Structure formats: C-alpha cells, structure tokens
Amino acid sequence: MKRIGVLTSGGDAPGMNAAIRAVVRKAIYHDVEVFGIKNGYQGLMEGNIEPMNVGSVGDIIQRGGTILFSARSDKFKTEEGQNLAIEQLNKYEIDGLIVIGGDGSFRGAQKLTAKGYPCIGVPGTIDNDIAGTDFTIGFDTALNTVIEAIDKIRDTATSHERTYIIEVMGRDAGDLALWAGLSGGAESIIIPEKKDDFNEVIDRLKRGQERGKKHSIIVLAEGVGSGIEYGERIQEATNLETRVTVLGYIQRGGSPSAQDRVLASRLGAKAVEILINGKSGRMVGIENNELVDYDINDILSKKHELNKEMYQLSKELSI
Incomplete structure (x- = not known):
C-alpha cells in the first residue's frame, strides 16, 4: 500500500485531530x-483531496473539532455517490481509506468495502454508542464538559432551592448521561436503555423533601425526550420550582482531554497498521485497555451495551 486517505465524517468530536495526526x-x-x-464523504465525491505531511498535522493534537471538516451527504448513500467516491480515490491512486466517525460514517466505509475498496473505521463520537469498544474518541472530553456544567448548576440550584433538569446529548445511548449523572451526584438519571417510571422519579424527589433536601439535579439523556417537557411534568407533579438546562453543542467542543488524546493516537496508529498489513472492512477499538479490531459488519449489526452495574450503583447512591 503506497497511499492512504483519511477523512472525518458525521458529528465532530474532541480528539479527531489527534487521530488525524496519528494516522x-x-x-x-x-x-x-x-x-x-x-x-x-461529500468532499470525497467532489475530489476535495490534498496531500498531507508531518507539518500538516503540527500543533493540532490539542485542538477540538477536525481540521478536515465534516459534512453529511445523502448523495453518498446512493450507489452513484459511492461509485463517484471510488472514482476519485482511484484518480488520486489512494489504495485504502481510514474513516474517523460514528456508526453512520462506518456504514459508508462498509459500502465502499463491499465494492472492493479497503476501509478501516476509527470510532469518534461523544455518544460512546459504538459496539466493540469501551470508549469512543471524544466521550471523555464531553463527559468532563457536562460534569463542569452540573457542578456550576448545582451551586445555583442550592442557592435558590430549585430542581434542575439537565438535558445532555448521546442520541439513542445513555452513556453520557449515566457517567455524568453518577460522577455529578445526580438524584435521578433518565436514559433510553432504562426508562425510569416517572412515578419513581417523583417518589425520589418527595423522599428528599421529607428529609429536608432543598434542591435536586436530574440528568436526562436526549434520547428519552425533551428536557423542557420533562421539567414541566416534574413541576406539575411536585409543585417544586423547576428549571431546565439543555447543554446542546457545547458538549462537542473544547480541547480534548489527555485520555481522548491518547486514545485517538492509539486508535489512529492502529488503523494505519492493520490497513498496511492487508486488512480491510475492520473497526479498531479498545477493550480493557487493549487495542482490538473487529469486522465492521459485525460491529454495525450489534448494539453498544450500557454498563448495568454502573446504572444500579447510581440508583443505590441516590437514595
């Protein structure tokens, strides 16, 4: 393999630049x-391709976002779009492709691999919703952003004796909410995988009231529904003054944490290694701090599993 290409796709995640640098x-x-x-993939179809050297990735390991930019493309989902992408890769004599992104990005890599073009996926998403890896690039940084916000909101919740609903990202996965809620001492954590009975949340709030608790923090994953609507239901059921904070895209930005920089560096380098050794249609990941790689078809057919022990612990500690 003489030449390889690298792209970032889907939502940006802190650490993508570190992965590009490693590749x-x-x-x-x-x-x-x-x-x-x-x-x-939009840029791939359009031939927005340029050579990179050591200097191209200097001083980017600490930067959030992606220097290669990202875009979503409906056209690439068609066979015409995929063939156009392969034409561009062949035009530049690129022998293999490394795709940094989430499951949507991996589906693109899967399509190219099925057409005989070698691709390797590197998991980069703050949602941490990819099977075959304990952590995805960007998750740790986003988690720390959420925790910082929870700590600050708790200060004002305490001062004004209010209940706060904090809506976090994660798409259909609850990892970000679970980890943030547990580390932020939330009274309730509402996630798609374990939809709490609303009455259970209300009972927990009332028990806190009875022992003199003046404020509460509830972390809600966006995959469950609207934080604003949930907050209205809480206020109606308890008559507690309730406020809602939707953290939104602030969770995607910022300088990547040390953990994300190291993870991105390891995964990016591993992707190159297995690609030049003749593997194709694989995703690199990390399990028990060991680098692994799996068939991308198997990964896309599985669902990321929530840590059930952590969820149970969060229940036990929020009594």
Missing part, C-alpha cells in the same frame, strides 16, 4: 503517503 505520522513513519479528504 498521518504513523503512515509517513512506514513510508506511506497520506491524503486528507475534506468535508467527509
């Missing part, structure tokens, strides 16, 4: 040329 420098270390593809 470029690991490849160059092995005398393989690297081409950066801008604006994801």
Whole structure:
C-alpha cells in the first residue's frame, strides 16, 4: 500500500485531530503517503483531496473539532455517490481509506468495502454508542464538559432551592448521561436503555423533601425526550420550582482531554497498521485497555451495551 486517505465524517468530536495526526505520522513513519479528504464523504465525491505531511498535522493534537471538516451527504448513500467516491480515490491512486466517525460514517466505509475498496473505521463520537469498544474518541472530553456544567448548576440550584433538569446529548445511548449523572451526584438519571417510571422519579424527589433536601439535579439523556417537557411534568407533579438546562453543542467542543488524546493516537496508529498489513472492512477499538479490531459488519449489526452495574450503583447512591 503506497497511499492512504483519511477523512472525518458525521458529528465532530474532541480528539479527531489527534487521530488525524496519528494516522498521518504513523503512515509517513512506514513510508506511506497520506491524503486528507475534506468535508467527509461529500468532499470525497467532489475530489476535495490534498496531500498531507508531518507539518500538516503540527500543533493540532490539542485542538477540538477536525481540521478536515465534516459534512453529511445523502448523495453518498446512493450507489452513484459511492461509485463517484471510488472514482476519485482511484484518480488520486489512494489504495485504502481510514474513516474517523460514528456508526453512520462506518456504514459508508462498509459500502465502499463491499465494492472492493479497503476501509478501516476509527470510532469518534461523544455518544460512546459504538459496539466493540469501551470508549469512543471524544466521550471523555464531553463527559468532563457536562460534569463542569452540573457542578456550576448545582451551586445555583442550592442557592435558590430549585430542581434542575439537565438535558445532555448521546442520541439513542445513555452513556453520557449515566457517567455524568453518577460522577455529578445526580438524584435521578433518565436514559433510553432504562426508562425510569416517572412515578419513581417523583417518589425520589418527595423522599428528599421529607428529609429536608432543598434542591435536586436530574440528568436526562436526549434520547428519552425533551428536557423542557420533562421539567414541566416534574413541576406539575411536585409543585417544586423547576428549571431546565439543555447543554446542546457545547458538549462537542473544547480541547480534548489527555485520555481522548491518547486514545485517538492509539486508535489512529492502529488503523494505519492493520490497513498496511492487508486488512480491510475492520473497526479498531479498545477493550480493557487493549487495542482490538473487529469486522465492521459485525460491529454495525450489534448494539453498544450500557454498563448495568454502573446504572444500579447510581440508583443505590441516590437514595
């Protein structure tokens, strides 16, 4: 393999730049040329491709977002779009492709692999919703952003004796809400995988009131529903003054944590390694702090499993 390409696709995640850096420098270390593809699969179809060198990725390990930018493309989902992408890859004589992103990005890699084009997926999403890996790039940074917000909101919740609903991202997965709720000392954590009975949440709030508790924090995953609507239901059922904070896209930004920088570096380098060794249609991940790689078809057919022990612990500690 003489040349490889790298792109980022889907939602951005802190640490993507660190992964790009690792891909470029690991490849160059092995005398393989690297081409950066801008604006994801849309840019690939349009031929928005340029060579990268060691200097191209200097001073980016600490930056959030992605220097290759990202975009969503409906056209790439069609066979015409996929064939156009392969035409561009062949035009630039790129022998293999590394895709950094979430499950939607991996489906694109899956389609190209099925057409005989070698691809490797690197999991980059704050949602931490990919099977085959304990953590995805960006999750740890987003988690720390949420925890910082919870700590600050708790200060004002205490001062004004209010109940606060904090809506966090995560799409259809509850990892971000669960980890943030447990580490932030939330009284209730509402996630898609374990939908709490609303009455149970109300009972927990009332028990807190009875022992003199003046404020409460409830963390709600966006996959469950609207934090604003949930807050209205809480106030109607308890008559407690309730406020709602939707953290939104602030969770995606910021300088990646040390953990995300290391994870991204390891996964990016591993992706290059297995690609130049002849593997294709794989996703790299980390399990029990060991690097692994799995068939991307198997990964996309499975669902990421929530840590049930952590969820039970959060219940036990919020009595």
